[in-house]
Amino acid sequence: MKRIENRFENRSEGGFENRSERILENRFEKRFLELKKKNEAGFMPFVVLGDPDFETSFKIMKALIDSGADALELGFAFSDPVADGPTVQEAGQRALKAGSNTLKCLELIKRIRSENNEIPISLLLYGNIVVQHGTDKFYSDCSTAGVDAVLLADVPAEESDEFVKSAKNYGIEPVFIVSPTTEEERLGTIIEKAGAYVYLVGVLGVTGARIEVQNMTVDLVKRIKPKTSLPVLVGFGISSSRNVKNVIEAGADGAIVGSAIVQKIKDNLGNSEKTIEEISDFARELKKATLSARP
Amino acid sequence: MVKKRFGEFGGVFMPETLMAAIDELSDAFYSAIEDKEFNSELESLLKKYVGRPTALTKAENLSRKLGCGIYLKREDLAHTGAHKINNALGQALLAKRMGKKRIIAETGAGQHGTAVATVGAKLGLQTEIYMGDVDIERQKPNVYRMKLQGAKVNPVSSGSKTLKDAINECLRDWTASVETTHYLLGSVLGPAPYPDMVAYFQSIIGKEAKKQFLEETGVLPDSVVACVGGGSNAIGIFREFVEDKEVELLGVEAGGMGIETGKHAARFADPEFGRPGILHGSFTYVLQDKFGQIYNTHSVSAGLDYSAVGPEHVRLRELGRAKYGYATDEQALNAFKMLSEQEGIIPALESAHAVAYVINHASDFKGKQVIINLSGRGDKDIFHVAKETGESIGLVVKK
Numbered sequence: 001m002k003r004i005e006n007r008f009e010n011r012s013e014g015g016f017e018n019r020s021e022r023i024l025e026n027r028f029e030k031r032f033l034e035l036k037k038k039n040e041a042g043f044m045p046f047v048v049l050g051d052p053d054f055e056t057s058f059k060i061m062k063a064l065i066d067s068g069a070d071a072l073e074l075g076f077a078f079s080d081p082v083a084d085g086p087t088v089q090e091a092g093q094r095a096l097k098a099g100s101n102t103l104k105c106l107e108l109i110k111r112i113r114s115e116n117n118e119i120p121i122s123l124l125l126y127g128n129i130v131v132q133h134g135t136d137k138f139y140s141d142c143s144t145a146g147v148d149a150v151l152l153a154d155v156p157a158e159e160s161d162e163f164v165k166s167a168k169n170y171g172i173e174p175v176f177i178v179s180p181t182t183e184e185e186r187l188g189t190i191i192e193k194a195g196a197y198v199y200l201v202g203v204l205g206v207t208g209a210r211i212e213v214q215n216m217t218v219d220l221v222k223r224i225k226p227k228t229s230l231p232v233l234v235g236f237g238i239s240s241s242r243n244v245k246n247v248i249e250a251g252a253d254g255a256i257v258g259s260a261i262v263q264k265i266k267d268n269l270g271n272s273e274k275t276i277e278e279i280s281d282f283a284r285e286l287k288k289a290t291l292s293a294r295p
Numbered sequence: 296m297v298k299k300r301f302g303e304f305g306g307v308f309m310p311e312t313l314m315a316a317i318d319e320l321s322d323a324f325y326s327a328i329e330d331k332e333f334n335s336e337l338e339s340l341l342k343k344y345v346g347r348p349t350a351l352t353k354a355e356n357l358s359r360k361l362g363c364g365i366y367l368k369r370e371d372l373a374h375t376g377a378h379k380i381n382n383a384l385g386q387a388l389l390a391k392r393m394g395k396k397r398i399i400a401e402t403g404a405g406q407h408g409t410a411v412a413t414v415g416a417k418l419g420l421q422t423e424i425y426m427g428d429v430d431i432e433r434q435k436p437n438v439y440r441m442k443l444q445g446a447k448v449n450p451v452s453s454g455s456k457t458l459k460d461a462i463n464e465c466l467r468d469w470t471a472s473v474e475t476t477h478y479l480l481g482s483v484l485g486p487a488p489y490p491d492m493v494a495y496f497q498s499i500i501g502k503e504a505k506k507q508f509l510e511e512t513g514v515l516p517d518s519v520v521a522c523v524g525g526g527s528n529a530i531g532i533f534r535e536f537v538e539d540k541e542v543e544l545l546g547v548e549a550g551g552m553g554i555e556t557g558k559h560a561a562r563f564a565d566p567e568f569g570r571p572g573i574l575h576g577s578f579t580y581v582l583q584d585k586f587g588q589i590y591n592t593h594s595v596s597a598g599l600d601y602s603a604v605g606p607e608h609v610r611l612r613e614l615g616r617a618k619y620g621y622a623t624d625e626q627a628l629n630a631f632k633m634l635s636e637q638e639g640i641i642p643a644l645e646s647a648h649a650v651a652y653v654i655n656h657a658s659d660f661k662g663k664q665v666i667i668n669l670s671g672r673g674d675k676d677i678f679h680v681a682k683e684t685g686e687s688i689g690l691v692v693k694k
Contacts, residue, residue, distance in 0.1 A: 077588075078587075078588065079454065079588045079589040080454070080459065080460075080463055080574065080575070080589050081463075082310065082462075082463050082466040082467065082575070083310040083312075083470070085467070086453070089453065096588065101586040101588075102586045102587070103586075126573070126587075127308055127573045128572045128573040128574065128581070128583070128587040128589075129586065129587045130587075131571075131572055131573060131578075131587065132572060132583065132585065132586060132587030133586070133587070153310055154308045154309060154310055154573065154576070155308060155573075156307060156308075156309060156310075156311055156314050158307055158314075159306050159307060159308055176311070177310070177311040177312075178311065179311045179312040180312075181311075181312055181313075181314070181315040181316070181473060181474075182311060182314070182315065183315055183318075186314065186315075190311075201311065201312060204312060204470065204471050204472075204473060204474070205312075205467075205470050205471035206467045206470055206471065
């Protein structure tokens with residue numbers, strides 16, 4: 001394992017001016033610069049590791065990469081996912097039934113990483129899983145597995161110091177959520193701590209497919225964009241290529257689609273070929289929506 | 296003073312979307328308790344609506360039988376039949392103060408849900424209660440009481456279908472409704488300010504009990520005993536005695552079918568699966584597997600059937616200020632019967648755990664003066680107890 005030290009010193013002290021001097025080791029930074037050059041936005045699908053089983057889950061992730069995903073956001077199943085709607089909660093239940101635990105999830109990430117060394121990988125999970133693994137050990141193991149960024153759904157900036165410290169020790173970027181209810185004062189704190197990208201939750205509510213992108217989302221993208229040099233990715237409630245187009249047009253650097261993809265796993269349980277076929281088609285369609293929509 | 300942590304326990308582990316509402320709640324609470332008008336309105340309602348102070352009753356027959364002095368703090372006599380109303384009323388007044396029109400709450404035994412439905416009706420707030428399917432089945436009378444008072448009861452069929460899952464659903468609802476809604480959490484759990492706020496509203500129990508006991512006996516009790524689910528009735532009676540180091544504080548968890556069976560809700564008593572972790576906003580003791588997946592608990596009493604304990608209890612235990620034991624389902628059922636027969640008081644199954652602990656450890660209490668917090672009455676439990684003990688009471692409530 002390569003332990004990367006002091007990579008973030010410049011940033012915490014002097015902001016971004018030294019950015020060009022350092023090597024672009026983080027896959028997120030690299031990928032989003034490439035996209036920017038091509039005038040494309042990013043498409044990041046979300047799936048739960050081990051859903052519906054570990055073998056199919058591997059194939060699904062591979063298919064997502066092959067169908068144009070610019071990054072992967074991977075969830076660890078948790079028994080009490082309070083930030084998730086029913087679709088992702090059920091995915092977690094399926095994964096737990098398939099034997100999901102922290103070690104198996106890390107193994108699966110390793111496997112994906114050995115297939116593809118370029119794709120940025122971000123994790124979305126709940127704080128207790130990290131704490132029980134041992135916070136420092138968790139980030140160390142993530143680094144070994146090839147993870148680039150970690151978002152903890154129930155750890156707000158106020159409670160994040162210990163997690164962020166360990167993350168940075170091992171070269172993992174801490175990701176934070178900004179929501180329509182995030183007040184100006186907290187926004188500053190969050191953006192200061194955030195790495196890799198800003199996860200913008202455009203709606204009030206838990207994860208889950210919604211038909212329309214709300215004005216609230218568009219307003220929030222416009223509010224956040226000028227405040228950060230990190231890519232701004234919009235998630236929660238993005239379920240169609242039209243939704244993706246809408247948020248990209250509003251100025252987002254990418255869209256995160258979770259529940260709508262996970263739903264296809266549920267709809268095709270027991271038929272992994274069909275699952276992969278449908279998810280591949282859907283992913284291609286979503287990626288296409290990011291190509292030409294930039295303002 | 297804003298209290299976010301009890302030692303290293305507690306904190307605010309919540310999704311970002313809720314943080315603004317939690318900050319707002321914290322500001323509102325800590326300013327309200329400095330406000331004379333708020334306090335006098337609360338005091339007046341506690342007296343005239345809830346019927347406080349509740350009595351402190353010496354359990355003469357049980358005392359003779361066990362060879363100690365047993366006093367019962369009669370929260371069963373509070374309006375709606377349990378201590379839950381103290382907190383429900385305080386938070387509902389706070390919700391109005393914040394301009395929220397709607398309150399939501401989780402409930403296990405239905406006592407908190409009933410209390411919330413009651414104050415919702417009284418104060419004109421739209422009320423929705425989340426309750427696990429399993430709990431709805433074992434607490435039918437309370438479900439009907441909530442509905443009678445105009446509350447909507449939403450069944451929760453995810454996970455273990457009990458209190459833990461009802462809290463999950465409340466948090467999800469609140470995430471989507473945060474602008475208009477107050478989440479009226481019922482125990483000393485969750486993100487700050489809830490543990491401190493609920494303890495504040497419940498601490499009237501201990502204040503009254505101490506005064507009443509001193510008036511009657513002229514001394515402080517040797518022990519104060521209370522059941523602990525999340526732990527609000529226990530903190531409510533403990534807080535006033537914490538500084539009186541000579542008073543032993545004893546919390547009683549639900550031992551279910553026995554610790555060794557794994558079917559229980561005793562976070563402190565299970566050295567294998569009970570340890571610090573994050574659940575529902577707090578860093579506290581949680582029953583979980585080694586990967587951090589939360590265990591489904593078991594208890595005959597719905598109100599104690601929960602995987603985590605309030606962070607203030609963890610701190611009191613760590614400091615050695617309070618001790619924690621447990622009583623099994625069977626012991627609680629026996630205590631339920633014994634108190635009914637000996638004293639003419641039917642305790643809630645939750646409270647019966649505290650009574651059971653004293654009965655089972657009678658030799659430790661010989662010659663001592665003990666206050667048991669009788670946190671609620673057991674009318675709601677009679678169908679369930681009859682079923683558990685294989686008796687027929689002629690009235691079968693079918694689904």
